[in-house]
Amino acid sequence: MTAELTWLWGGVLAYVAAGALAIVAAVMDRKPERTVLALMVLGLILHTVSIALRWSRLGHGPFITLFEILSSNLWSLTLVFALAYWRVRAVRPAAAVVMPILFIMMGWLMVASPGEGHLPPTYRTVWLYVHIGLGKVFLGSVLVAVGIAGIVLLRARNLAPARMAALPDDRRMENLAFRFMMLGFIFETLMLIAGAIWAQRAWGRYWSWDPLETWSFLTWLTLAFFLHLRVTYRLQPRHAAVAILVVFVLAFLTFFGVPFISTAPHKGAV
Amino acid sequence: MSAEASIPRPNAREAGAHAGRGKSSEVRWWTRALAALASLKLTLAVIIAFALALTMVYLLNVESSWPIAVPLAAFAVNLAAAVATNGVFRRQTALLVFHLSLIAIVLLIAAGRLTYLRGEAEVSVGAAFDGRLSSAQAGPLHPGHFSKVSFVNEGYAIEYSPGMKRDDTRNAVSWMDGEQRRQAVIGDQEPLVLRGYRFYTTHNKGFAPVFVWRTDAGSYRGTVHLPSYPGNAYSQAQQWTPPGAAVPVWIMLELEQPVFDERAAWTFRAPAEHKLIVRVGEERRELRPGDDYALPGGALHYQGLTTWMGYSVFYDPTLPWLLASALLAVASLAWHFWRKFAAQPWDA
Numbered sequence: 071m072t073a074e075l076t077w078l079w080g081g082v083l084a085y086v087a088a089g090a091l092a093i094v095a096a097v098m099d100r101k102p103e104r105t106v107l108a109l110m111v112l113g114l115i116l117h118t119v120s121i122a123l124r125w126s127r128l129g130h131g132p133f134i135t136l137f138e139i140l141s142s143n144l145w146s147l148t149l150v151f152a153l154a155y156w157r158v159r160a161v162r163p164a165a166a167v168v169m170p171i172l173f174i175m176m177g178w179l180m181v182a183s184p185g186e187g188h189l190p191p192t193y194r195t196v197w198l199y200v201h202i203g204l205g206k207v208f209l210g211s212v213l214v215a216v217g218i219a220g221i222v223l224l225r226a227r228n229l230a231p232a233r234m235a236a237l238p239d240d241r242r243m244e245n246l247a248f249r250f251m252m253l254g255f256i257f258e259t260l261m262l263i264a265g266a267i268w269a270q271r272a273w274g275r276y277w278s279w280d281p282l283e284t285w286s287f288l289t290w291l292t293l294a295f296f297l298h299l300r301v302t303y304r305l306q307p308r309h310a311a312v313a314i315l316v317v318f319v320l321a322f323l324t325f326f327g328v329p330f331i332s333t334a335p336h337k338g339a340v
Numbered sequence: 341m342s343a344e345a346s347i348p349r350p351n352a353r354e355a356g357a358h359a360g361r362g363k364s365s366e367v368r369w370w371t372r373a374l375a376a377l378a379s380l381k382l383t384l385a386v387i388i389a390f391a392l393a394l395t396m397v398y399l400l401n402v403e404s405s406w407p408i409a410v411p412l413a414a415f416a417v418n419l420a421a422a423v424a425t426n427g428v429f430r431r432q433t434a435l436l437v438f439h440l441s442l443i444a445i446v447l448l449i450a451a452g453r454l455t456y457l458r459g460e461a462e463v464s465v466g467a468a469f470d471g472r473l474s475s476a477q478a479g480p481l482h483p484g485h486f487s488k489v490s491f492v493n494e495g496y497a498i499e500y501s502p503g504m505k506r507d508d509t510r511n512a513v514s515w516m517d518g519e520q521r522r523q524a525v526i527g528d529q530e531p532l533v534l535r536g537y538r539f540y541t542t543h544n545k546g547f548a549p550v551f552v553w554r555t556d557a558g559s560y561r562g563t564v565h566l567p568s569y570p571g572n573a574y575s576q577a578q579q580w581t582p583p584g585a586a587v588p589v590w591i592m593l594e595l596e597q598p599v600f601d602e603r604a605a606w607t608f609r610a611p612a613e614h615k616l617i618v619r620v621g622e623e624r625r626e627l628r629p630g631d632d633y634a635l636p637g638g639a640l641h642y643q644g645l646t647t648w649m650g651y652s653v654f655y656d657p658t659l660p661w662l663l664a665s666a667l668l669a670v671a672s673l674a675w676h677f678w679r680k681f682a683a684q685p686w687d688a
Contacts, residue, residue: 158687188505191528249686252677259670267663271529274540274652275458276659284398288391295387302380 074127075184077120078141082176084113085148089169096166099232103155103162110152117145133198134187136329140179143206143325147172150210151217160246163234164217167224171213197268204261209321211254212293216318218247219311226308244307247314248300255293258321262286285324293317377421386415405453416446434676441669448658448665454481457537457655463493464548464563464648469539473653482655489534491515494523496649498545498608500600504570509541511649537655544568544650545608546576547593549616553582555638565648566593569608570600585637592617593645594626610645 088109095102121141125131132138151168154161222240224230237243265283266276277283296313299305305313376382390411397407419439423429429436459476463469471487496511509527515534516522524532531538548563560583566576577592596613600606616627618640625633629644 160687188501188503191506191508194508195529246686249681252681256670256674256677259666259673263663263666263670266666270654270659271531274531274538274654276662279394279398281398284394288394291387291391291394295384295391298380298383298387302384 074120074123077116077123078179081113081115081117081120082180084109084116085144085169085172085176088113089165089173092165092169096163096231096233101233106162106165107152107155110148110155114145114148114152117141117148121145128186130189130193131199133193133202134189135183135185137179137182137184138187140175140182140326142202143209144172144175144179146206147175147210147213150207151214154214154250158246160237160243161214161217163237164214164221166231166234167220168213168217171216192272195268195271197264197271201261201264201268204257204264205325208254208257208261209325211250211257212314212318212321215247215250215254215314218243218250219314222247222307222311223315226311240307244305244310247310248297251293251297251314251317255290255297258286258290258293262290281328282324285320285328289317289320289324292320374421374425377417378425379418382418383415383422386411386418389414409450409453412446412449416443419443419446432676434672434679437672438669438676441665441672444665445662445669448662452479452656452658452662454479455483455655455657457482457486457653459653460542460544461539461651461653462544462565462648463651464550464565465493465495465646467563468492469651476653485535486537486655489537491532491534491539493649496527496541496545496647500606500608502603502605504600504602506543511541513539531654536657537653539651539653542650542652543571546572546648547610548646548648549591549593550643550646551582552641552643553585553638554641555584557584561643563646563648564591566591568650582635582638582640585635587620587636589635589640590619592619608647610647614645616642 088106091102091109092106094100095106121132124138132142151161151165151172155165221230221234221237222243224234225240238246265286269278269283270276296310296317299313300310390408393407393411396402419442423436423439423443429439457476457478459473459478461469461473469489469491471489473486492514494512494514496509498509499507501507511526512523513526513532514521514523515532526532526539527541531540533539546569547566549566550561550563553560553562564578564580566578569576576595577590579588579590581588594615594617595611596615597611599609599611618625618627618633620633620635627633627642629642631642633640633642
């Protein structure tokens with residue numbers, strides 16, 4: 071286990087370096103974008119080795135304990151953000167907003183017990199990977215939108231550094247955030263469908279309104295509400311940005327909060 | 341990307357104005373009503389109502405489906421009115437398919453609630469499921485083919501990892517398919533599907549003493565299901581009244597060897613070394629396999645110990661259609677936005 075944790079620490083240090091550099095660059099009006107991306111990729115490589123070592127040792131993926139779920143989500147969120155950072159220039163200054171959110175997860179991960187959990191028989195199915203994979207893309211897409219929304223909100227309060235202020239106008243930034251939210255909506259819908267298929271096979275019912283299902287659906291409804299609100303009232307960019315933050319907070323609490331209050335077999339994290 | 345990339349549907353006022361253009365200046369009341377029903381503002385209200393109903397059902401633990409059914413019905417009406425009145429659906433096929441799929445989902449959920457069955461059954465090893473459920477809920481239009489469903493529990497194995505962690509369940513079952521007997525192994529992720537009814541093994545299982553009850557009227561062979569094991573390892577007792585007997589019989593299983601060691605891996609099985617404590621009124625006896633016990637009204641013969649498996653039963657004929665509609669909805673939505681987003685680069 072020591073080797074896994076050593077690799078994990080290496081990955082986290084690289085993430086922290088990437089985040090710190092992104093924040094400093096935003097404040098100091100510098101543009102070390104390649105270095106930030108390289109540090110994120112380095113962190114992902116080190117983190118991947120850590121996850122692979124643990125997977126190999128335990129015989130199952132990072133799906134059971136809080137430590138594993140935080141670790142795998144930190145990995146997937148960083149991966150999705152790194153891809154967006156690489157492909158969409160306007161997303162790059164958002165690293166100064168997104169990385170501090172990931173710092174919170176890193177801190178939580180560092181204090182979580184790295185002990186082992188038991189893989190229940192209901193988890194031994196390909197639907198585990200499909201359901202969780204789709205969920206990770208959903209949360210990652212919303213995280214990218216949160217980063218863009220953060221820029222819009224910082225600009226609205228005249229707190230944006232020059233790099234952020236020089237980005238396209240708020241309407242275009244909000245449209246970009248909307249694309250990521252729409253992507254998130256499609257992947258969350260697919261996640262719910264895959265989860266229903268899995269639940270039907272594992273527990274003999276496709277939907278039973280257990281706490282995790284209920285809160286996942288409430289998150290989906292909130293996201294649907296935001297998308298309709300945007301069409302119906304042509305939301306101001308800063309209002310849309312606040313709505314994006316609300317969706318993210320609800321999704322985050324559903325992913326990492328509800329499992330602690332649920333007594334149903336559908337736990338997420340145990 | 342422009343705001344047109346979103347789902348365009350006119351609000352009531354816009355739709356009413358469109359309806360009136362080119363006709364008379366007076367807009368018929370039903371056109372206005374349809375436009376109001378089709379409005380995106382109503383969609384927003386329905387989503388809020390749905391979320392509130394859901395929160396209420398969740399927090400208050402409400403059993404009824406009505407708090408959810410009402411906003412769902414309103415949603416279907418809103419969608420249908422939008423499809424009927426909004427010309428954009430005739431120009432954008434993907435959007436039309438998405439909305440029609442949503443309507444189909446709501447209708448299928450309603451059909452599923454009317455025809456579903458959900459229940460629990462317990463079947464001893466070697467015995468046939470006879471159509472009796474220990475508990476059941478069914479929709480008012482459930483077709484009731486359940487009495488024709490039968491299978492035999494041929495035996496099962498459940499593995500436990502150290503720390504009492506339940507692992508794989510493998511349950512052999514057999515059933516008649518016309519003149520031919522078929523066999524299968526069901527368990528985690530693998531239900532037995534007969535006439536659309538799905539039988540799932542559960543964590544609920546236990547020991548079952550096998551008795552023969554002999555009276556002047558004949559003899560009956562059957563099992564008594566003790567409470568679920570190992571969940572109720574320290575209360576393995578049950579009371580029942582044999583057919584035609586005047587007094588109830590209380591039995592308790594006493595294990596003479598431990599069935600499991602919490603720290604080690606083990607397999608669930610009926611213990612070889614055991615005895616039954618039987619109490620009838622004030623009288624107490626101990627029975628081992630092969631023992632008899634004369635009671636008022638008949639003689640009880642204890643044959644031995646077997647096990648029983650608890651099954652959850654599920655029936656919903658709409659399942660494949662519901663899945664197809666959901667996939668169609670998400671595919672058409674993805675198609676619609678893919679075309680919109682592809683028209684302008686993400687990094688523009």
